[in-house]
Amino acid sequence: MKRIKLISSALALMLAGSVGGIMAWNLVTATGRAQDADDVFGEGFDDFGGFGGQENEPEEPCQVWCEVMFIQIDTADLDEIMARDGALITSTGEKAILTAQEKSELLRLLKQRQSFEFIGTASVISVSGQQALVQMVEEIRYPTEYDAVPLEETVPQDEDVVLYGYGGPPGMFDEREAGTRLNVTPTVSSKEDLITLVILPEASRLVGWRNVGGMGEDQPTFLAWNVVTTIYLRDATTCVMTGALTNPFGESAAMNPGKPPDKMGKKSAITLVSARILGLPANRAEEDAE
């Protein structure tokens, strides 16, 4: 009888332990989750399907290194590289993503050409999920509007009518940043092997000031290389995007109206976007070594 009593006490204790444990755990996790959900999604998130989003983020926030390179090269040189040096960069999509080694090899081949030109490059490190911005720019101001002033010499006999012209000083200015800018939000996936990039890199350059008529100040002319996209990459890989135009910017018809078209070069723009996760065990050793 005593033994039965002992066993039932033990079972009761075990049951009490289980119930107590579950209740305590439930309380702790529910509080944390509700707080997280409210912080991130606001009220009503549960209607949307629960806490799946939490699982998309790695347990420890990691950092991501992102880099963009804007390159310009004569299209003839690029065509030759494509024809002679295999499929490192092709006009088809299968090499839109390069490994680290392939990127190095591509850069080596491009740099050998005289027409190779780095338009701009920028890199930045950001915590996963956080937007980062890095820019190396020159601020260029220029007048955009002139104050209207009465043109006395054109005032007619009827003094009630006064003609206005734009002969006054500049009334408004605008500002543009010329240089390289990288705006990126990298997000590392839950398994820590893929990076989603919402990326807006830009390179721009002031190529000159041009009189666009009248007696106003000359107006600036900019060249711009922009990409706006969302991509995901495996760690330490590079996305390639290209463009080409049969017109050398800066020597365009607009800048040199008398220049015959057949003397114009053909330029290609290559944009390389790379990303690498920092802080993974495999990378830590390399970082230490560096």
Place this chain on the structure above:
Amino acid sequence: MRSVRDTFAAFAFLALGLAIAAATWQFVTARTFGQSSERWLRARRELLRRDFEGDELSQQEKDRLEHGWRVGADSHDIGLRRIWVKFTLVALDANDAGAVTLASGRTVPLLDGNAELTPAEALELYSQLKERKSFEVVGSASAVTVEYMDALFLFVEDIRYVTKATGQGPPGAYAERETGVKLWVCAAVSDDGAHIVFKKLEPEAALPAGWTKTRETSFGKALIAGWSTETPLTIADGGCVVLTGMDPEVPDNDSPAARRFKGRKGVLFLAAKTLPTIERKTRAPSREEPDRERPDEEDQTDF
């Protein structure tokens, strides 16, 4: 002595109970969280799809879509595929734009109509056009994006021009126009996975072509000469669509660009494909073992 032993046993049973509770809870929550995660991802994908198809989203749904990206629900987990898009614009003299007959016996007219080609056919067409005397590649651009997301590739020169030019003295105000190569895309993979459906596909290749002259000033609005189109079409995954007989936008002036493109016909090659799916790794990557993505050996397009 016996009471000590009983107390010890009671604690042991209590600990055992806690251990069982923890294990049970872990099992249950893993399942529940997994399911809710799946549900959440499906819901996000559904919202993206509806937005892509032009459904009116409520403000709450828009906020959820926006917030989800901010906290890092990455596109791969949602199951979005990567899409590569490229356009190449070729110009030919109208009298040099006769139809092309491919080795397969298929005839592609160059002055009217569109053709859906395989990569091999597109390559063959491009090679044949290259042989023509008036063949010229005006511009090309490629971009990579993920489903439902807009991508924009620009390689441009900003031309400023006068927008307010009255009376004497300096112009009143200016505006800007971009010339060069542009590619704006937004696409998704069809339900059967065989086609890429474009919501937005706007390729442009144009050059500056002078200014409109105004009464008071020697310059006016900046003009461009070249080709641009907006064509929300569908392309087979890995395939190519050729738009032919496109007339350029050419101003009526004597600028080099206008002289160059006047009377010419544009042939627009549009290619699209999904990039290889990335298989999940089970361990951290290392530089010694490069991350190779599955190459698509069947692809033969080269233009």
